[in-house]
Amino acid sequence: MSENTLINQLPSSLPEGLTLEGLDVLPMGKSGPDLQGILKTPNGEFPIAIEVKNTGGTATFREAARQVKTYAVQGGAVPFVAGQFFGKAARQVAKEEGVGIMDLAGNFYLKKDDVYIEKIVEKNPFAQKIPLKNLFAPVSSRITRVLLTQPKKTWLLGELSQEAKVSLGQTYKTIDRMIEEEMVERNQKNKLVLRNPDQLLVAWKNTYSSYELKKFTFFSFEPNTTTLLTSILEKAEDLPFTLSFFSGADLVAPFIRGVTKLQFYIKRLSDLDRWKKLLDLKEVVDGANVELYIPYDEGVFYRIQKISTSFVKEAPVVSNIQLYMDLFNNPARGAEQAEHLREIKLGF
CATH class of the missing domain: 3.40.1350 (Trna Endonuclease; Chain: A, domain 1)
Known part of the structure; x- marks a missing residue:
């Protein structure tokens, strides 16, 4: 202008x-x-x-x-x-x-x-696109996930590109925009530093609900989620899965009591029938106690944790950053659980 x-x-x-x-x-x-x-x-x-x-x-x-x-x-x-x-x-x-x-x-x-x-005029009458939307498109969000999972690490651009499994060109464009928004900066050695993890986390969570997860709901005749999870850990040797939502939070940072559903990601739609057979699941619309999700992008599986407690050993759970994003956008008290996780695990 x-x-x-x-x-x-x-x-x-x-x-x-x-x-x-x-x-x-x-x-x-x-x-x-x-x-x-x-x-x-x-x-x-x-x-x-x-x-x-x-x-x-x-x-x-x-x-x-x-x-x-x-x-x-x-x-x-x-x-x-x-x-x-x-x-x-x-x-x-x-x-x-x-x-x-x-x-x-x-x-x-x-x-x-x-x-x-x-x-103050909140709404931009001249806007033609959602601000920062491209930063958090599924592939670009891998970069955000890497930065927030390791908030104190410094990166060369090529290192970050390889870690996030994003092309060098796309990584450059995403980081350039983050620098413009003062989320990321370069230090004296010209390495990339996450300047404001809180700002980046908030910006991402405000767009995250737009992602499309494929969700499948089932009923299991085993009412105890711990017993069901133990059975999965014993039987699902060649069926990859990763806990998230309240099932993941119940192992990482318990807060909401009385979790009655087992919620986890599976990698492939083609595995769905095998899961149904393995756990003797009945597909339902209401009354589900097992929820299976196919992620919008493989970045969801970045830095999977293996969590052991007094009742399960080495249960796979998504990273704390991914867990926070999944919880925050869940309407069933997810925001409360997410903020509890953030307070005791994220540190920003």
């Missing part, structure tokens, strides 16, 4: 009671902000310096904020970043950096001395 477009449209996008006058670009050849003008408020008027930013993530926004602060100090003005639309993350960076924001959607923020004005 050009400076001329903002000059024409920004004044009409301001909150009621504010006016923007004398908005113009700097004379040719003079260094400084993209735009400058006078902002009039009920509490007074201020010269402002504006840096225009329309693309990139929070890292790019932060760079613009720091640049305009430099210009503002030189000219005795209030620093602003302006653009088409700024979401929650950009608004937070603006507050951290001490700059104002204004955009064509109507977002506005100013804090100077005793003047505080803020207007």
Whole structure:
């Protein structure tokens, strides 16, 4: 978006009671902000310096904020970043950096001395796609899973690509976007470091429910899930499976009492009939006590744990990160179990 477009449209996008006058670009050849003008408020008027930013993530926004602060100090003005639309993350960076924001959607923020004005527009009227969606597509999510499973490890790009089993090109694109969003950064040795695991986890879980798992529900005449699991561990030698959901959580971080279903992933649809025969399962719509899932992507099986307790030995369970994602999106108190798991196992 050009400076001329903002000059024409920004004044009409301001909150009621504010006016923007004398908005113009700097004379040719003079260094400084993209735009400058006078902002009039009920509490007074201020010269402002504006840096225009329309693309990139929070890292790019932060760079613009720091640049305009430099210009503002030189000219005795209030620093602003302006653009088409700024979401929650950009608004937070603006507050951290001490700059104002204004955009064509109507977002506005100013804090100077005793003047505080803020207007928030949550929905982007110009959006054409879901923000960050591509970061968490099934294959790209393998990279997220690897980073969150080993949050303190540093990576060369090629190492991360191999570990996640994702092409080097796709890994580069995904990491580049994560760097833009300040989730990942490069250290002094040019290795990749997970900067904000909490931000990455939250962003992923907010899109995870869109994944399509194939779910099959059955009834077993064995009502005791521990007895049933023990039987599987003894008999299913060539039938790979991995516990998850409440069955996995009951072994890793028990919280919800009275788990009455056995829930696990199987690798292949072609194995389904063998499972039915092995456990003498009856397919049902209601009253299921066994749930089998075929995952949306093989990344679900990354870093399977072998958990032993007083009643089972080396039961395979998905990684704690995968377990958290599966639980959080389960409507039957899954979010409570997920947060308990996060508190005692994830550490962020």
